[in-house]
Amino acid sequence: MLPLDPQADIGRRAWVTCPNCADHLDCVTCGQGRRCRDHWRYLLSNTGSLLHLQCPSCTHIWDHETGFGATRTRWSRPVSGPEDR
Ligand SMILES: [Zn+2]
Ligand SMILES: [Zn+2]
Numbered sequence: 001m002l003p004l005d006p007q008a009d010i011g012r013r014a015w016v017t018c019p020n021c022a023d024h025l026d027c028v029t030c031g032q033g034r035r036c037r038d039h040w041r042y043l044l045s046n047t048g049s050l051l052h053l054q055c056p057s058c059t060h061i062w063d064h065e066t067g068f069g070a071t072r073t074r075w076s077r078p079v080s081g082p083e084d085r
Contacts, residue, residue, distance in 0.1 A: 001058070001059045002054075002059040002060075002061065003059070004042070004054065004056070004059060005042065005044050005054050005061065007042075007044040007045060008042040008044060008054055008056075009042065009043075010042075012042065012043040013040040013041065013042065013043060014040065014041050014042075014043040014051055014053055014064075015035050015036065015039075015040050015041075016041050016051065016053055016064050017030070017039075018039075018041060018055040018057065018058065018060060019060070019062060020055060020058050020060035020062070021055060021057050021058040021060065023039055023055075023057045023058075024036065024039040027039055039057075040056075041053040041054060041055050041056065042054040042055075042056060044061070049065060049066045049067060050063055050064070050065050050066070051063065051064045051065075051066060
């Protein structure tokens with residue numbers, strides 16, 4: 001397990017599914033596409049629409065392309081779907 005990144009800040013979170021541990025799969029809240037209290041990731045940084053994330057469950061670090069424009073760094077919905085598998 002990696003240590004948490006020093007940039008990890010509980011005040012900056014992103015609701016993106018973790019490609020490593022997929023801890024959201026059994027979760028009803030996540031299944032409904034809502035912001036889950038338990039399953040979120042640290043947002044370490046972002047470049048335009050590319051988010052640099054770390055999972056607090058398994059400490060996996062990855063980049064996630066939101067497809068949103070560079071003008072806004074908000075994510076209105078978690079991104080999930082069969083193509084994520
Ligand atoms: Zn994870
Ligand atoms: Zn959840």
